[in-house]
Amino acid sequence: MAEYKAPVKEMNFVLEHIADMPGLARLPGFEDASSDMVAAILDEAGRVAGEVLSPLNVVGDQTGVQLQGSEVPTPAGFKEAYQAFAEGGWGSLQFDPEYGGQGLPYSLSIPVMEMWQSANMSWGLCPLLSQGAVEAVDASASNLLKQVYLPNMISGEWTGTMNLTEPNAGSDLSVVRSKAQPAGDHYLIKGQKIFITWGEHDMADNIIHLVLARLPDAEPGVRGISLFLVPKFLVNDDGSLGERNDYAAVSLEHKLGIHASPTCVMSFGDNAGAVGYLIGEEGKGLACMFKMMNNARLAVGLQGVAISERAYQHALEYAADRTQGRAVGFDEAGAILRHADVRRMLLTMKVLTEAGRSITYDACASLDRAHRSSDASFRKDQAARAALLTPIVKGWCTEVSQEVTSLGVQVHGGMGFIEETGAAQHFRDARILPIYEGTNGIQALDLVGRKTLFDNGEALTTLLGEMRQVVSEALNSTPHKKDGERLAEALDALEIARDQLLASKQQPQFAATVAYNFLMLSGFACGAWQLLRQSLKAQQLLQDGAVDTLLLTAKQQSATFYISQILPRYRGYAQMIADGSEPVMAMSDDALAAAFS
Structure with a gap:
């Protein structure tokens, strides 16, 4: 069983091009977060995670x-x-130098924390x-x-x-x-x-x-x-x-x-x-505890990403080493990762993990900007953006970690059900995450209530506008046009769901019943948006002569796989939202036990 290897190149890419670490380093107090400093921190944290933890x-x-x-x-x-x-000094990265902290961006501590959780x-x-x-x-x-x-x-x-x-x-x-x-x-x-x-x-x-x-x-x-x-x-x-x-x-x-x-x-x-x-x-105890609870929700969402990464690495290594039969399209027996269904599972694990990482790092960077920007209006907007993304990070990332770790067991076949292979541990460890720090049902209620209904959808509408800008860029790029069109359709569905929520303010059961589906619809749309952002950036870097062609090409292929094979799930969630509360609430309490009462 191989030890964890931190995906430092992936983390650096997301920090630089999604979280905009270079921009954060220009904010007051964050000047030490240079690209060299970031790289050194990630490399050493990766070593500790892989060799010690x-x-x-x-x-x-x-x-x-x-x-x-x-x-x-x-x-x-x-x-x-x-x-x-x-x-x-790993626990001091983001804290106040007055008390011994290093004063670095919170979002820089996030990939480091991810490493500890994966390891x-x-x-x-x-x-x-x-x-x-x-x-x-x-x-x-x-x-x-x-x-x-x-x-x-x-x-x-x-x-x-x-x-x-x-x-x-x-x-x-x-x-x-x-x-x-x-x-x-x-x-x-x-x-x-x-x-x-x-x-x-x-x-x-x-x-x-x-x-x-x-x-x-x-x-x-x-x-x-x-x-x-x-x-x-x-x-x-x-x-x-x-x-x-x-x-x-x-x-x-x-x-x-x-x-x-x-x-x-x-x-x-x-x-x-x-x-x-x-x-x-x-x-005022709950108000005082709220900051800890709110950031803990982001951290638990990050744990979903982290355990997904570990399960993916574990499954990928096994699939690359395990020989079993001749895959369709190949002339000789080879590693099982050649088999189409195994490849489908590995790619699903990979892109769900990468999408969750991108959403999480992005949300945490908004918190940094909300705290350090000199523009009061921008700080307010970034705080609202982070607040909106928090239940998605916690809820969606931990939900998909159940799928990813389960697929990790499946890739191993019968050996996945055997504890000695280690795949089962990731599956067991992940199961607490949708429960921690407020169940995902509570996160969903937070998303539809405090983060959508209470502000008449203002923060979500602003985020949708940001997502539409990425769609516009994709539509003007021949390699990304189809992906842009498909994301545009998903965003249309999310807007319709938002409008249905806003129109149902006098029907509290509607919001409560569709909340989970709204969370998952939002999460799958956000995942596509994030990976399309990465793909567009990868194309730009390749055109500019970047040398890591393998990583950048994989970025484009991951986005296309996600948008083709994962994003269509939004349609089911949109349909369930449209059907409202009746299918869920119609059955009486007694009828739930009718078969054995």
């Missing part, structure tokens, strides 16, 4: 984690890999969540808390988590029951949280938990929830670590995948109460 992936899957008392030892090599990560998703979840915790503390905490906690969190010496879910409070956080009692300059936290990823481990000196809880006089619902910083070890005035806080991991979940990532049930305040510090204002 990837070999631990199977080890972690087979070993798993166990609770020993209140401690969770990690699989062999995990702690050393994390130390190498921290010493290399070893169980391990990669720890820094992913830590970086989200840094964002929440940086955005909302007091200056004192920032000074005490951010330097060590950014350096990687301490890790972070988010503690939202409770046994009775999953997607509906309005019923959170954990309590926070004021106690001088801090609060005492009591309650139980479940599904806490990397809630306990031995890879770092301290773990910083961000915990949602209610004050004694808090009003019911989400307005009564506050956010607290609860460290594993209290921090002394001189910055050293003091006594252990009053909380513990009381059990670990036994999961379908990501076996080496401890998913903990956390109990806070079984004795006097866990010491916590308020982040932001009382009763």
Whole structure:
């Protein structure tokens, strides 16, 4: 089984020509993001991912984690890999230099994060969540808390988590029951949280938990929830670590995948109460947590891309080595990648992965422009663009990762069903992604509600205009004309679906019922748009004499395959949207169980 090899040339291409890293490097504070710096970061991150993290992936899957008392030892090599990560400064790329960060674009940290997730998703979840915790503390905490906690969190010496879910409070956080009692300059936290990823481990000196809880006089619902910083070890005035806080991991979940990532049930305040510090204002906990949650949704979408990439590499290597029969059109037996159906599966895996990567990098670059541009109107537009693309990144990229990792098993044939080949692990690990950080049903509701209905489709209409410009360019390019025409038809369908949504504002069941289909229609259209952008750029570079003809020709062929073989799926989603809520909602609750009641 080959180790992960970072697709550095692909990542560089998308960063430069889709995310416009050269343009980002001209924004205030991003001057260090030169092409040489970007290339050096990607090359070294790729080396670490391939040589350090990837070999631990199977080890972690087979070993798993166990609770020993209140401690969770990690699989062999995990702690050393994390130390190498921290010493290399990999967790500090995009953060404020005031607290030890490198101040580079957020979008540059994204391919690096992708490498960690491809190489070893169980391990990669720890820094992913830590970086989200840094964002929440940086955005909302007091200056004192920032000074005490951010330097060590950014350096990687301490890790972070988010503690939202409770046994009775999953997607509906309005019923959170954990309590926070004021106690001088801090609060005492009591309650139980479940599904806490990397809630306990031995890879770092301290773990910083961000915990949602209610004050004694808090009003019911989400307005009564506050956010607290609860460290594993209290921090002394001189910055050293003091006594252990009053909380513990009381059990670990036994999961379908990501076996080496401890998913903990956390109990806070079984004795006097866990010491916590308020982040932001009382009763504003969800608003403070939102930044972490929003960027975490982008990160989970990126995980969908990452696990798809790993599954594709795994399947491609197997298909190139496995000889079985003589493929139609060939005179002798050869590798199974010659067989048309295997080639179809590999190409499907390849283009879905590349489309997801392009959408994700593009969305994250919009966040950078929203934060650093000197033009206030442009910042607002880029923020709206990133907000619109976020549920598509999270929802669509994780949905297609289910298909890609499943195809990875299929390419292996019967051997794919055997754990020893490793293909099954990617399939198992990917399954959590449509559930994490708000299920994809919630992402779809966000897309049709907050991102379309609430602004009368303004952000989507603007994005459609941007996509139409790419169509126009394609129609004026002979090699791309057919692809442009087909994308234009898909955009027509997306516009009609948008108009149907806007016309249904007085029919809430319509929007709720068609939301998933609208998300998938949007995702497949965005994927075609992104790959067509890449194809047009590849043609331009070839005409200008670029030497990497293999990559650039493959870019054009990938776009054509996607638009021919993948994009037509939009028609089914468009038809389901047009049919509205009746086919879904007509059956009664009793009728669902009619066959066995």
